[in-house]
């Protein structure tokens with residue numbers, strides 16, 4: 020008899036389903052009432068989709084004659100959806116550990132940027148690196164993200180600035196989309212910094228005249244699968260007008276708008292994102308009250324990045340005000356050479372402690388709401404029948420351990436499952 024299903028996750032103490040009515044996102048109330056099943060099981064089919072989630076007894080009865088390629092006994096363990104990391108810059112060469120020391124000694128992010136370091140330093144190293152070199156380090160980073168429970172991640176270009184290097188980065192992302200299990204939402208971020216010798220306006224002209232037409236053609240040819248366009252809208256980088264021009268043109272070629280705004284200075288980026296119909300605006304440490312209201316009204320998600328506010332000692336994004344006002348709050352690791360963090364469990368922990376989010380809010384922000392920000396809420400972000408079978412199994416009897424155990428996820432996350440396939444299993448290494 021052929022095996023009928025790919026995976027049975029059996030008899031978990033808790034399954035955090037997140038939501039159960041096919042919601043695309045959760046607002047403050049919904050986040051508070053996260054769907055959690057006590058003593059549950061889950062079945063994933065050969066197509067990688069969830070076939071059943073429910074009380075362990077009823078799944079046992081319903082599937083009593085079924086056969087499974089793999090069974091995981093989840094007694095004493097909890098199941099959560101695979102985490103969605105809504106914002107990363109993971110393709111680059113050359114680390115910036117020396118800048119970490121400079122920042123600890125008092126230099127600001129912009130001091131370093133304006134002195135030619137920061138993004139510009141990474142641009143030099145990334146431009147000089149081969150595609151193979153970039154792919155290998157990128158692959159390794161994705162593996163580390165996956166081991167921390169991330170099953171869908173947004174990945175940006177943006178350390179090329181020149182068309183040739185931007186395309187090199189996007190090809191590297193494309194190869195990972197083809198070859199690896201982890202799901203990737205690819206973002207063109209050619210407007211990440213203004214190239215030396217150009218004004219923001221001239222850089223925007225170049226992007227509109229040369230980058231976007233080339234990108235459009237490669238997407239049409241099926242050579243690249245890029246979904247989003249990003250701009251670093253910031254004082255001393257891309258002003259509001261240049262940002263608007265680039266985003267409008269990106270939208271015209273079919274990309275989702277998902278950009279950096281209101282990070283170091285109030286820029287009215289949130290208002291711009293809401294007006295342009297953006298999927299998301301990231302950072303938002305300096306958002307205005309009007310910006311908060313505009314995001315809520317437009318259902319434009321706010322991707323908050325606790326690692327960056329932490330490492331740069333910025334004021335914390337106003338998560339509570341955003342949640343109270345009805346904004347769709349999502350989380351991202353912002354993994355990049357400035358904020359070297361792969362781990363969504365640590366991101367959720369920081370969001371709880373520093374941004375005053377509750378455990379449930381942080382989890383919803385790192386699953387269904389992050390999926391919404393990437394236009395993937397129909398396939399990711401919750402454990403509902405018909406969605407992709409992406410799950411994290413933790414070795415604890417309450418799900419909150421995944422946030423509570425700061426930096427402890429390496430031993431806590433026992434399995435990571437993508438489309439019902441076990442892609443990570445933690446093995447104890449015994450040193451006697």
Ligand SMILES: N=CN[C@@H](CCC(=O)O)C(=O)O
Pocket residue numbers: 108137138141251279282327353355356357358
């Ligand atoms: N703020 C702009 N971009 C990144 C930092 C990139 C870098 O410093 O290399 C961010 O989201 O934090």
Ligand SMILES: [Zn+2]
Pocket residue numbers: 106107108279353355
């Ligand atoms: Zn970023």
